[in-house]
Amino acid sequence: MAKKILIIDDNQDILDIVQETLAYENFEVMAKSDTNDYIAVVAHFMPDLIILDYRLGNITGGEICRQIKALPAFSNIPIIIFSAYVNHSHELFAYGCDAIIDKPFDLIELIDKVNNLVATV
Secondary structure (H helix, E strand, O other): OOOEEEEEOOOHHHHHHHHHHHHHOOOEEEEEOOOOOHHHHHHHHOOOEEEEEOEOOOOEHHHHHHHHHOOOOOOOOOEEEEEOOOOOHHHHHOOOOOEEEEOOOOHHHHHHHHHHHHHOO
């Protein structure tokens, strides 16, 4: 059974690239461009990994990460945060994420980090 990955990013181009890349790698991918009902989406989709953009408009990916990790049912789901803020990794890890990928990112780096994190799930 394919591992499930949820991506939340408000940039449609990034969503398309990441979704296509991960689908090619045989992951089941759900891509969302908004943060509406993200807890309900996680509960329904039950992803093996979540990828969040840091800048999402009304809430940061860091806050979403913190809220997801605070829920016992989801606390073990690995989370990657995409960030254009290089040199702020210590601040991002404080939200509880398991990995950070700097934008612009390399698709090989993305695949490697995803594979490493889902291997532990």
